[in-house]
Amino acid sequence: MLQIPRSRSHPGAQLWSSSDCCPGVSGEIPRASGHPDASQDTPGAPTPNFGQAQVTSAPELCTQKQLELKVAELVQFLLIKDQRKIPIKRSGIMKHVVQDYKNIFPELLKLAAERLHYVFGYKLVELDPKSNAYILINALEPVHMDGELRGCQRTPTTGLLMIILGLIFMNGHSIPENDVWVFLRRLGVYPTKKHSVFGDPKKLITEDFVRQRYLEYRPIPHTDPVDCELQWGPRANLETSKMKVLMFVAKIHNQDPKHWPTQYCEALMDEQRRVNPEPQPQPLEVNVRDSQV
Numbered sequence: 451m452l453q454i455p456r457s458r459s460h461p462g463a464q465l466w467s468s469s470d471c472c473p474g475v476s477g478e479i480p481r482a483s484g485h486p487d488a489s490q491d492t493p494g495a496p497t498p499n500f501g502q503a504q505v506t507s508a509p510e511l512c513t514q515k516q517l518e519l520k521v522a523e524l525v526q527f528l529l530i531k532d533q534r535k536i537p538i539k540r541s542g543i544m545k546h547v548v549q550d551y552k553n554i555f556p557e558l559l560k561l562a563a564e565r566l567h568y569v570f571g572y573k574l575v576e577l578d579p580k581s582n583a584y585i586l587i588n589a590l591e592p593v594h595m596d597g598e599l600r601g602c603q604r605t606p607t608t609g610l611l612m613i614i615l616g617l618i619f620m621n622g623h624s625i626p627e628n629d630v631w632v633f634l635r636r637l638g639v640y641p642t643k644k645h646s647v648f649g650d651p652k653k654l655i656t657e658d659f660v661r662q663r664y665l666e667y668r669p670i671p672h673t674d675p676v677d678c679e680l681q682w683g684p685r686a687n688l689e690t691s692k693m694k695v696l697m698f699v700a701k702i703h704n705q706d707p708k709h710w711p712t713q714y715c716e717a718l719m720d721e722q723r724r725v726n727p728e729p730q731p732q733p734l735e736v737n738v739r740d741s742q743v
Contacts, residue, residue: 517558522638523547524562528574528586529646537583568702569637570647571609610639610648611664614655615686616699620713624681626670627656655680691724692717 527547531538548555563574572586617633618625631641639645641652648654656678659665663685670677693707696717700707708714 517554517561518636520547520551521558521561521565522636524558525565525570526638526646528562528566528584529570529572532572532586533646537577537581537585540582540584565637569609569613607648607654610654611659612690612695612698614659614665614680615682615690615695616702618680618682619692619695620699620710624679627667627678627680630655630680659683692720 524543524547527543528538531542544552544555548558551558559574566572566574566586571588573588575585575587577583577585614630617630621629634640634651639648639651643651645651655665656667660667660683663683665683665686666681667678668681670679692713696707696710696713700709703709707717
């Protein structure tokens with residue numbers, strides 16, 4: 451499991467591995483609405499089990515690293531094909547991506563579907579069993595805890611921004627940029643490669659999000675060559691909260707937010723300050739008569 455250096459102020463903080471973020475889940479890819487077997491989003495329906503990070507089917511066929519690379523390749527393929535807005539044939543997936551991994555195709559598809567949903571904000575939907583074709587639809591609505599990020603609402607960048615805010619909070623208010631890229635590379639997002647959804651990821655994170663004041667981007671003192679770190683920006687503090695971000699992290703891990711007691715206590719204190727803000731000191735009033743000599 452990929453671990454990120456623990457913060458001194460948050461000794462229990464740990465970043466997610468790509469298998470934590472997009473693990474195998476039970477159930478099938480939902481089918482499009484209107485089909486008799488179409489999946490329906492109903493209150494109380496079971497949520498994906500993010501705790502099962504390891505795929506157990508045919509473990510002798512590939513290592514975990516090979517599996518993660520194949521999932522990243524499948525996600526990229528689906529995102530690129532979706533730009534044409536025509537159904538994506540299973541035969542094309544098998545030919546161009548899955549290849550020798552046919553025995554674990556269901557696991558690959560489930561992992562790719564989870565990554566598409568929680569990272570990019572898309573839901574992978576099977577049109578119907580006979581067509582063997584898939585489409586991507588906008589699926590940001592179910593991740594309700596990031597809905598207050600108004601500047602990025604209903605765009606694929608919302609999931610990426612929430613993940614970065616989570617990395618920062620779980621690491622203790624700041625994180626080196628290099629550590630962010632170590633993690634994002636495991637999701638198929640590279641600082642030097644154009645992405646089919648995010649465009650220029652480095653520009654998006656270190657310039658666009660910074661200009662929108664969601665993130666702060668600062669050089670780390672006494673580093674040679676100079677390294678930079680990311681922190682929450684003022685807009686992130688206004689449009690979301692530590693508790694909402696912690697809930698986002700907890701949902702990805704299928705854990706209760708109390709699983710991280712340090713972060714949970716800090717988030718609770720932040721919620722209390724938002725409900726009962728500390729009174730600001732009032733400026734002293736000067737009596738004009740008393741001030742005259």
